[in-house]
Amino acid sequence: MYKQIHELLFPNEPFFGGPMMGLLGAHRYLPMTATVHYLAKDRDDGMRFLEVGSWLGSSALVWAEALEMFASGPKSLLCVDPWEVYFSDKEVADGEIYRNFNSLLETGLAYDLFRHNIGFAPASVEIDHIRGGFARASAFLRPGFFDLIYLDGNHHYESTRQDIEIAKKLVSEGGVICGDDLELLMGEVDIEHMKASGDVDLAWDPKTGRQYHPGVTRAVGEAFPSVSMHYGFWLVQKKGDVFVPVSLKDCASFVPSHVPHDIKVQINRLVGVSEEAPV
Ligand SMILES: C[S@@+](CC[C@H](N)C(=O)[O-])C[C@H]1O[C@@H](n2cnc3c(N)ncnc32)[C@H](O)[C@@H]1O
16 A cells, blocks of 8 residues: 655654644644633533534644544534635635635545544544535534534635534533634624625624624624624523523633644744743
């Protein structure tokens, strides 16, 4: 059996294509791991997680390591991603990062690296993946089955709105729906500008002067009256017919082991702890 090139180049470690491409927003790993601790307090018979948008597998490793650290019983993570080009020509023209994203997807390297990288997840966590868009894949998933659903796929408004709708059906009672890239709440931004920017990934809000993901701000704002938000990571918990914010106060968190030392130091500095201290 021949080995793929990345298996030869990085036989003993995951690879994320440099500090930016695969480890976007790594400071959010703290509230992500804290969320697993929060859920684990009430569950001793295992947990099932679903991730929408896995890219090179970094966030999947975060969930897997946090499950191993905090959860008891059987633990599983299902990753759903088409690993196909999805940024528009306009977005590609606007930024190099989108060009890089699309070319990693187009060449198939993103998918190969995802499979390589999740090979470094703790063995106690069963990881599966579906290669396809969430809307189509969800037809095969059981309603009320998942204790945590993480939404980090296409951030355009219509996609995010649809992902949230589907997630509401798939999450268990007491389970959490969460996601990435909520920098500004709907009450904070210029509403007209936000509505006109639903088909772009990132935009500058004229009211605050800050860069944000308008599709995420709008879809989350319309779906939930109130959400918890930590460094752009957002979450709500299902309580009967409603979804409520979650306090992560007193929950343990940590920077997962696949994060390189220099980024780990930056994250710890951001939250004001010394270099190696757990947070
Ligand atoms: C920002 S990346 C995810 C980053 C990843 N969660 C992490 O933190 O390591 C967005 C991913 O969403 C995927 N995606 C785009 N449309 C999708 C869809 N309809 N369903 C699921 N995933 C989608 C893309 O292929 C891409 O890999």
